Amino acid sequence: MKKLFNLFLMLFAAMPILSLSESNPTNFSETCEDGSGEPGSSFGIGFDLVLDFGLYRNSCPEAESIVYSWVQTAVLQDPRMAASLLRLHFHDCFVNGCDASVLLDDTEGLVGEKTAPPNLKSLRGFEVIDSIKSDLESVCPETVSCADILAMAARDSVVVSGGPSWEVEVGRKDSRTASKQAATTGLPSPNSTVPTLISVFQKLGLSQTDMVALSGGHTLGKARCTSFTARLLPLQTGVPANHGDNLDFLESLQQLCSTVDPSVAITQLDLVTPSTFDNQYYVNLLSGEGLLPSDQALAVQDPGTRAIVETYAADQSVFFEDFKNAMVKMGGITGGSNSEIRRNCRMIN
Numbered sequence: 001m002k003k004l005f006n007l008f009l010m011l012f013a014a015m016p017i018l019s020l021s022e023s024n025p026t027n028f029s030e031t032c033e034d035g036s037g038e039p040g041s042s043f044g045i046g047f048d049l050v051l052d053f054g055l056y057r058n059s060c061p062e063a064e065s066i067v068y069s070w071v072q073t074a075v076l077q078d079p080r081m082a083a084s085l086l087r088l089h090f091h092d093c094f095v096n097g098c099d100a101s102v103l104l105d106d107t108e109g110l111v112g113e114k115t116a117p118p119n120l121k122s123l124r125g126f127e128v129i130d131s132i133k134s135d136l137e138s139v140c141p142e143t144v145s146c147a148d149i150l151a152m153a154a155r156d157s158v159v160v161s162g163g164p165s166w167e168v169e170v171g172r173k174d175s176r177t178a179s180k181q182a183a184t185t186g187l188p189s190p191n192s193t194v195p196t197l198i199s200v201f202q203k204l205g206l207s208q209t210d211m212v213a214l215s216g217g218h219t220l221g222k223a224r225c226t227s228f229t230a231r232l233l234p235l236q237t238g239v240p241a242n243h244g245d246n247l248d249f250l251e252s253l254q255q256l257c258s259t260v261d262p263s264v265a266i267t268q269l270d271l272v273t274p275s276t277f278d279n280q281y282y283v284n285l286l287s288g289e290g291l292l293p294s295d296q297a298l299a300v301q302d303p304g305t306r307a308i309v310e311t312y313a314a315d316q317s318v319f320f321e322d323f324k325n326a327m328v329k330m331g332g333i334t335g336g337s338n339s340e341i342r343r344n345c346r347m348i349n
C-alpha cells in the first residue's frame, strides 16, 4: 500500500521537483522502480486503502502525507534540504538509537548534541522538522514521535530527489536525554579508514554492505573544506596517497578551499548530480572523485568494499535495493530509554 501511496503522491507532486534536478533527471518509471507494477491502476486507490498500514493508520492517518508535503515544499525551496534531512536521521540513529536526541536544544539541565563536533555548524533542517511537528500536533496531538518524523522525512527526502521509496516502520519514542559525548565519539569521522568504518557500523548491527550502501547518501548534499582537508595532502606531499587519486579533481578542491575561508567553503559531495539521488556517487569513486577521505577509501582501501562500489556503479537498482534495506535496518537501531512523544521536538515534555 505504501508503494501505491507514494506513486499516488508522485503523480501530483514529485514531477515538478524532479524536473528541478540537474542533468540526467530521473525519469518517472525509474523513480518508481520499486513500485510493484500496475502504476496506472494505483491512481484510483483512495486514502483509506492507501494508508492501510502502520501504527498511525488509525491514530493519525494524515501523518505520512503531512510529512511528505512539508518535505516536498522544503526541497523545492532548497534542493539541499533533502540531504540535510536524510543526514539528521542518520545522526539521530547512530547516537543512542533513533530517539530524536539530535533535535534537543541546550536547555538548563540538558546539554544537547547539536554542539558535538560532527554536528556543529553542519546539521541543518531543524526548522523543517519544527514545521512538521507543529502541523502534526494540531492535527493529532502527542501522537507522532519526533523520531518517527525524522525517519519519514529521510525517506521522503530520498523519494523527492529521485531515489527509491520504502515503507517506514513507525512507533519510535523520543528520548528525555541527549549525549554530546556519544555524538562526539559515535559518529564516524570523514578521516576514517575502511576497517574503522566497518567496525563502527558493525557495532550497530549494520554490515559492510549496509555501510557502503548508506554511504551512498553522499549522492546528495554538501561538505565543508574542513571535512576533506585530508584529501588534499597528496598535493602538498607530491605523493598520491592512494592508487587512483585524481589530481585534477584534488587541485580543483584545493583551489576552492584556498580562495574561500575553509570553514565556510562548501562543495557538493556528488559533483556530477548533486541533488539527484542516484548511483553517480559510486561512479565518482571509481574515477577518484570521492569528496571525503572516507568516501574515496571505499574504492581504494579494501577489495571487499571496492567490489560493492563497482556493483553499485554498474547497476543502480542493486544500490537502491541495498540502500532501502540498510535504511530500514538503520531506522531500527534502538539505544537509550525512549519514553515519550515530545510536543516540541527541541525539548523534552
Ligand code: HEM
Binding pocket: 080, 082, 083, 084, 085, 086, 087, 090, 121, 122, 123, 124, 188, 189, 190, 191, 192, 197, 211, 214, 215, 216, 217, 218, 220, 221, 222, 223, 224, 225, 226, 227, 269, 292, 294
Ligand atoms: C560512512 C560514514 C560517514 C561519514 C564519515 C560521513 C561524514 C560526513 C561529513 C563529514 C559530511 C559533511 C559535513 C560538513 O562538512 O558540514 C557529511 C554530509 C552528509 N552526510 Fe555523511 N557520513 C557518513 C555516512 C552517512 C550516512 C549513513 C548518511 C545517510 C544515509 C549520510 C548522509 C549525509 C548527507 C546527505 C550529507 C550532506 C548534508 C547536507 O548537505 O546538509 N552520511 N557526511
Ligand SMILES: *[C@@H]1O[C@H](CO)[C@@H](O)[C@H](O)[C@H]1NC(C)=O
Binding pocket: 027, 028, 029, 030
Ligand atoms: C525511463 O526508465 C525506464 C526504466 O528504466 C526505461 O525503460 C525508459 O525507456 C525510460 N524512459 C525515458 C523517456 O528515458
Ligand SMILES: *[C@@H]1O[C@H](CO)[C@@H](O)[C@H](O)[C@H]1NC(C)=O
Binding pocket: 189, 190, 191, 226, 227, 229, 230
Ligand atoms: C582529518 O585529517 C586532516 C589531515 O590530517 C586534519 O587536518 C583534519 O582535522 C582531520 N579531520 C577530522 C574531522 O578529524
